[in-house]
Amino acid sequence: MKFLNEKILKIFSGKTCVMRIDINSDPKSDEGLFRLHAVLPTIIGLRMSGVRVVLISHRGRPLGEDQKCTLKPFVKVIEREVGEKVRFIPLTNFEEIADTIEAGKENIFLLENIRFLKGEEMNDASLGKQLAALGSFYINDAFAVSHRESASTCAITKYIPSYAGPLMKREIGSLRTAMKPLHPFVLMIGGAKISDKLPLIEKFWKSADAVIVGGGAANTLLAAQGIPMGNSLYDASLIPRVQKYANAAQVITPSDTRDRKNEILDIGPKTEKEFSIFLKGANTVVWNGPMGMFEKKGFELGTRAMWSTLIKRAKLDKNVHIYVGGGETITSLRTMGLLPTKLPKNIFLSTGGGAMLEFLSGKKLPGIDALK
Numbered sequence: 001m002k003f004l005n006e007k008i009l010k011i012f013s014g015k016t017c018v019m020r021i022d023i024n025s026d027p028k029s030d031e032g033l034f035r036l037h038a039v040l041p042t043i044i045g046l047r048m049s050g051v052r053v054v055l056i057s058h059r060g061r062p063l064g065e066d067q068k069c070t071l072k073p074f075v076k077v078i079e080r081e082v083g084e085k086v087r088f089i090p091l092t093n094f095e096e097i098a099d100t101i102e103a104g105k106e107n108i109f110l111l112e113n114i115r116f117l118k119g120e121e122m123n124d125a126s127l128g129k130q131l132a133a134l135g136s137f138y139i140n141d142a143f144a145v146s147h148r149e150s151a152s153t154c155a156i157t158k159y160i161p162s163y164a165g166p167l168m169k170r171e172i173g174s175l176r177t178a179m180k181p182l183h184p185f186v187l188m189i190g191g192a193k194i195s196d197k198l199p200l201i202e203k204f205w206k207s208a209d210a211v212i213v214g215g216g217a218a219n220t221l222l223a224a225q226g227i228p229m230g231n232s233l234y235d236a237s238l239i240p241r242v243q244k245y246a247n248a249a250q251v252i253t254p255s256d257t258r259d260r261k262n263e264i265l266d267i268g269p270k271t272e273k274e275f276s277i278f279l280k281g282a283n284t285v286v287w288n289g290p291m292g293m294f295e296k297k298g299f300e301l302g303t304r305a306m307w308s309t310l311i312k313r314a315k316l317d318k319n320v321h322i323y324v325g326g327g328e329t330i331t332s333l334r335t336m337g338l339l340p341t342k343l344p345k346n347i348f349l350s351t352g353g354g355a356m357l358e359f360l361s362g363k364k365l366p367g368i369d370a371l372k
């Protein structure tokens, strides 16, 4: 894989870079700001090297044009953070777009949500070519979407020199070290659906010293243990597949829960203590998925307890490495009144949710492969 470096920046000084970023979120949310902040150094670095930048991202899963998913509100945020004018480019026809960029006085352009075009998610070659024509080279700094095969992550790389950006490099580097963990190694899984998380459990359940499962993801394991689920979120069809983990010694499931109207919505206080014991003894922790429905008052307690234990552990021992990913998991930091930037350095926050899960599960990510 070719990574962006000083030499490449020099070659393309004065030219235009087409850059895929991932600011897929509400611009006012913690997640949105976290993702934007993660990629700002790249944008600023390009500008300092005299490179003009055309930013491409998606937001949500719109079916065609849908103003609820517009990227326009990000213009002001980027302007404020970079300290330069940003021109918003609606998705009219590509000749017009190319002319606007060519003639524009601005040096930073933000294209409207690329998923408004149906070619994006189809990895359409002609859309890739049209996007490539907007600049002299391409940077993919959108690790969080690299598990998707799309025109702006894959097809585009066929037409102009293409490089992995610094954020992509940092994500790959960090997650590679997570795959060679120092023991004791604890994998902590939560979140809504077990189906998304199962590949990671399947990959690590033998090599991890403990796999802690909470949140909605734990419910299917609890159901496999014969515990009645009432109105709780779980996946009955996956019970046969999770059976062997449900009773494995190293897989730790909640021993008590916080419920409402017969629905499990958080791990209980006893479980918080039990999970914390494993986290306190770990040298490597990989965490994806909140321990409960933290958005609802009273059900954020389990997730908050895990954050608190992990932050203490990280501060106490600088050699401990903690990797956390997932949009809601990062958002749940707010339950601590904390911002992602305020964490100890040995807690690595990945911008990827699904991409992090797939990377750690050992799958090939099309957006990364396209850069090889």
Ligand code: ADP
Residues within 6 Å of the ligand: 190, 191, 192, 193, 196, 214, 215, 216, 217, 233, 264, 265, 266, 288, 289, 290, 291, 292, 293, 294, 295, 325, 326, 327, 328, 329, 330, 353, 354
């Ligand atoms: P991430 O975005 O961090 O990868 P997920 O998308 O998998 O996490 O899941 C996050 C969602 O899971 C949160 O919105 C939370 O409300 C929900 N959740 C957690 N525990 C439960 C539960 N016991 N029942 C229902 N939903 C839950």
Ligand code: MG
Residues within 6 Å of the ligand: 326, 327, 328, 353
């Ligand atoms: Mg999520």
